[in-house]
Amino acid sequence: MGSAAQARVPVLPEWMRFDMLLGMRLALGISISDMKLFRGNRILGLALPFLAAISFAGQAPSPSQQAATAAATPAQTTPISPAQAGTLNVVVLDPAHGGADYGARGTEGVRESEVVMEFAVQVRRALETQGFQVVQTRLGNEDPTFDERSAVANAQVGAVFVTLHVASTGLPGTARVYVNEDLPVTPEVAGLIPWERAQGPFLSLSRKLGDLVQGQLAQRFKGSPGSVQSAAVRQLRTTAAPAIAVEVSSVTVENRNDLDRMAPGVADAIAKGVAAFKPSYVVAGAAGAKP
Amino acid sequence: MSPKWRTGLIMGLAVAVSAAAIYLPTLRQHVKRTAKLVQQTEEQARRELTQALSPTPTGPRVKTKLFWASGTEGARLTAVTVELPLADDPVLRSKQVLNTLLAGPVDSDLRTLPPDAALLEFYLLPDGTGIADFSEALGTSIPSGIESEQLAVESITRTLEANVPQVQRLKILIHGQEVDTLAGHLDLTGTFVVNTKPASAPAVKPAKAG
Numbered sequence: 049m050g051s052a053a054q055a056r057v058p059v060l061p062e063w064m065r066f067d068m069l070l071g072m073r074l075a076l077g078i079s080i081s082d083m084k085l086f087r088g089n090r091i092l093g094l095a096l097p098f099l100a101a102i103s104f105a106g107q108a109p110s111p112s113q114q115a116a117t118a119a120a121t122p123a124q125t126t127p128i129s130p131a132q133a134g135t136l137n138v139v140v141l142d143p144a145h146g147g148a149d150y151g152a153r154g155t156e157g158v159r160e161s162e163v164v165m166e167f168a169v170q171v172r173r174a175l176e177t178q179g180f181q182v183v184q185t186r187l188g189n190e191d192p193t194f195d196e197r198s199a200v201a202n203a204q205v206g207a208v209f210v211t212l213h214v215a216s217t218g219l220p221g222t223a224r225v226y227v228n229e230d231l232p233v234t235p236e237v238a239g240l241i242p243w244e245r246a247q248g249p250f251l252s253l254s255r256k257l258g259d260l261v262q263g264q265l266a267q268r269f270k271g272s273p274g275s276v277q278s279a280a281v282r283q284l285r286t287t288a289a290p291a292i293a294v295e296v297s298s299v300t301v302e303n304r305n306d307l308d309r310m311a312p313g314v315a316d317a318i319a320k321g322v323a324a325f326k327p328s329y330v331v332a333g334a335a336g337a338k339p
Numbered sequence: 340m341s342p343k344w345r346t347g348l349i350m351g352l353a354v355a356v357s358a359a360a361i362y363l364p365t366l367r368q369h370v371k372r373t374a375k376l377v378q379q380t381e382e383q384a385r386r387e388l389t390q391a392l393s394p395t396p397t398g399p400r401v402k403t404k405l406f407w408a409s410g411t412e413g414a415r416l417t418a419v420t421v422e423l424p425l426a427d428d429p430v431l432r433s434k435q436v437l438n439t440l441l442a443g444p445v446d447s448d449l450r451t452l453p454p455d456a457a458l459l460e461f462y463l464l465p466d467g468t469g470i471a472d473f474s475e476a477l478g479t480s481i482p483s484g485i486e487s488e489q490l491a492v493e494s495i496t497r498t499l500e501a502n503v504p505q506v507q508r509l510k511i512l513i514h515g516q517e518v519d520t521l522a523g524h525l526d527l528t529g530t531f532v533v534n535t536k537p538a539s540a541p542a543v544k545p546a547k548a549g
Contacts, residue, residue, distance in 0.1 A: 144523075151523060152483040160483070194519070213524070216482030217490075226485055232529075244528075279489045282519060282526040295485050 136329040138207035139180045139322055140200055142283065143168040147191030152216040154299035160214040161189070163299070163307055167212050170311045174319035183207070195243075198286040202246065208257060208325070209291035210318060211283050218297030220306065222272040223314055225262040226293040227254040228284040246288040253290040256328060261292060261321030268313040290329065294318065400424050404501035405440050406494045407449045416451070416494055418501070419444070429505040433461045433469060436502045440494065451494035453480030459514070467507030468530060469499065475514050481522045488525035496533045506533045 143164040145151035151160030172182045183204065185197040192200075201209040218224070231248040241249060258276030266272045276292070284291045296314060301307055400422040409417035423439060426432050437458045443450045456477040462470040481491055492511070499506045508530040511521070518527050 149523065213485060215484035215486050217484055217487040224486065279485055280492075280526040280529065280531070281485055281524060282528075283524075285526055293485060297486075298484070 136206050136208060136322070136326045137181055138183055138204045139175050140183045140185065140204060140207050140209045140289070141168055141172055141175070142185040142197050142201075142209065142211035144211055144213045144283070145191065146186050146189055149191050152214055152299045154216075154301065156302055156304070158214075158299040158301065158304050158307065160299055161191075163214045163296075163304070164212040165189075166308060167214075167296070167311050167314060170315035171210070171212065171318050174312075174315035175322065178319045178323045180319075180322065194283050195286055197283060198246065198288075201291070202286075202288045204289070206329070207289050208322060208329070209284075209287045209289045210261075210322075211281075211291070211293045213293055213295040214307065215295050215298045216300065218295075219271045220297055220301055221269055221310065223265045223269050223294060223296045223310070223317075224273055225258045225265065225276045226279045226281050226284075226295065227251065227258045227276055228291070229278045229280045231285065241288065243286055246286050247284050247291060250288065250290050253329060254284070254292060257290045257321065257325045258292045260324045261294065261318055264317035264321045264324075265294075265314065268317055269310070290325070403436060403439070404498065405436070406451070406497040406501070407440075407444045408451050408490060408494070410446065410449055416490065416497060418497075425502070429503050430461055430463050433463070433471075433499060433503045433506060434458060436498050437461065437471065437495065440498050451491045453477065455480055463505060467505060467534075468510060469503075469506040469508070469533065470510045470512060471495065472512040472515055477511075478513050478518065478520075478522050483522045483524065485524045488521045491521065492525060492531060496531050500533050504534055504536070507535075509533050 143161075145161035145164070147161075149161065151164075153159055168184060172184065175182050183200060185192055185200050197211075198209075201207055215224075228247045228251060230251065231245045247254070255276055262273060262276045266274050279293075281293045284293060294314065296307065296310055299307075401424075402420050403423045403425060404418045404420055406416040407419055409415040421439070423435060425435055441452050441456055441458060443452065443454060447454075453476055455474075457474040458471060459474055460470075460472040462472075464470070477491075481487060495511075496509055499509060510517075510530045511527050512518075513527070521527055
């Protein structure tokens with residue numbers, strides 16, 4: 049029965065899938081991460097103009113929107129008020145790796161996936177002190193996929209994305225900020241951006257955010273670079289928001305405490321960098337919320 | 340047992356023990372050699388094979404720039420010039436420079452690529468896209484991290500840029516497959532820019548004799 053019913057489901061052409069997804073998003077207020085359930089393939093358009101229209105028209109989000117967003121964002125506690133809409137309010141914090149993926153591992157048993165969770169606690173606290181709402185892509189030892197992590201950020205309005213990493217290399221006690229490399233420009237269809245290159249329109253804002261955070265880190269950690277660097281970081285590519293990766297050196301330390309001692313400085317640097325970035329991120333001003 | 344037989348048996352045992360004592364070190368050496376051969380990974384064997392199959396041109400040795408890690412400046416690359424008998428054919432030339440890069444510098448701290456990684460194949464498409472197919476060790480043995488993975492890819496692209504102008508961009512495959520990341524961070528789903536200038540034939544500059 050089940051298979052017979054499935055066989056009757058028509059296969060829609062690509063452009064109709066886009067329209068269906070947009071229609072569902074607009075009508076039901078479901079989050080983009082939920083929309084992933086309906087993805088027939090890896091191409092998912094991000095309807096930035098429509099999202100902006102919903103979010104910045106001065107209307108409070110519908111109960112279904114709030115519920116769906118909360119479901120997609122495990123750590124979100126306070127909904128954004130209409131007065132806050134249009135400015136940067138949310139920071140999506142991504143402690144990298146997790147689960148069976150330990151990330152970088154040091155000879156003394158230091159694991160990147162564990163260290164970044166410790167860092168995330170302090171970064172979250174520092175950001176909340178600055179008045180930001182923080183959403184984490186993982187709260188425990190689970191390992192969401194790259195797309196699932198990006199989906200958490202892409203479901204937010206007026207958010208920035210910060211992914212936390214610990215390197216295997218580099219001068220111990222230093223920290224670097226990366227933004228995505230230039231992505232090939234692709235023609236947009238009715239304001240839709242391919243999921244695979246969602247970071248494209250946000251690159252200049254990401255660089256600005258990255259420079260501000262890197263500047264703060266350089267003041268605290270001697271030997272760190274003075275400006276943001278570019279790299280093809282997989283996690284950033286599918287994120288439709290100003291997005292940076294912060295990488296601390298390194299898991300090769302003999303004592304884990306050497307890394308833990310960096311956490312307050314890294315947290316403070318990120319929080320102050322994001323706060324300095326806030327005035328330059330006026331989401332509502334951009335037609336279609338595109339930078 | 341008669342004394343004659345007993346003496347014979349003891350003599351026989353003594354000869355056997357002496358022969359074993361002489362043969363034992365040879366046997367031990369043989370076991371060690373075999374163990375070493377077993378330790379040699381499949382990747383290393385393949386690498387040796389592919390390198391042996393690469394033609395070694397008898398033409399003039401040319402100055403070849405290889406990009407290895409700079410020992411003093413953290414995550415920086417530094418160009419080292421060596422003289423190699425490079426082929427004119429861009430595919431063979433790419434294989435030669437990448438195999439030399441993989442063979443690595445004498446100082447292991449200057450390595451950007453893991454020692455057990457191997458280049459399995461290199462293709463060049465008509466549009467200037469080079470496709471480098473590496474063994475799995477490139478992803479599994481490299482130190483995980485944005486910095487280290489970025490350095491590895493940059494050393495490959497800059498070495499190709501300096502020596503094979505026909506390669507405009509590079510796609511990296513692992514064991515013939517497209518993979519999401521190199522070791523959890525760097526995106527391998529796209530291509531990396533190698534040369535922005537239009538392709539032209541390589542300028543072969545023979546090295547000075549001596």
